[in-house]
Amino acid sequence: MTEITKPSPEQLRETIKRHGLTRGEAAQLVHASITAWHAWSAPEGSSNHRPMPLAAWELLLVKLGEHPDYGPRA
Numbered sequence: 001m002t003e004i005t006k007p008s009p010e011q012l013r014e015t016i017k018r019h020g021l022t023r024g025e026a027a028q029l030v031h032a033s034i035t036a037w038h039a040w041s042a043p044e045g046s047s048n049h050r051p052m053p054l055a056a057w058e059l060l061l062v063k064l065g066e067h068p069d070y071g072p073r074a
Contacts, residue, residue, distance in 0.1 A: 002068040004058055006051050009041045019064055029063050030056040 007015070016026040027037040039050040061067035 004054065004061070004067075006054055007057050009043055009049065012041050012052060012057075015060070015064070015066070026060065030059050032056060 016023065021029075023037045023041065024034050027034050036050075039048055040052040040056075042048040042050075058067060062070050
């Protein structure tokens with residue numbers, strides 16, 4: 001299995017942009033609130049930033065078909 005690490009806020013923003021999703025749509029995909037999504041995508045080092053849980057990141061990757069071990073690219 002490929003080791004997955006937590007995404008940077010920029011990586012998170014780029015991923016949803018690549019798929020044409022809004023932050024609200026992306027939050028719904030991983031069963032999170034929009035408030036949580038805003039915290040995950042806030043710049044690192046800002047008082048609002050919180051790292052995205054690894055499970056949420058993996059779920060997003062699976063649902064978008066980008067997980068290296070699952071989905072169309074596996």
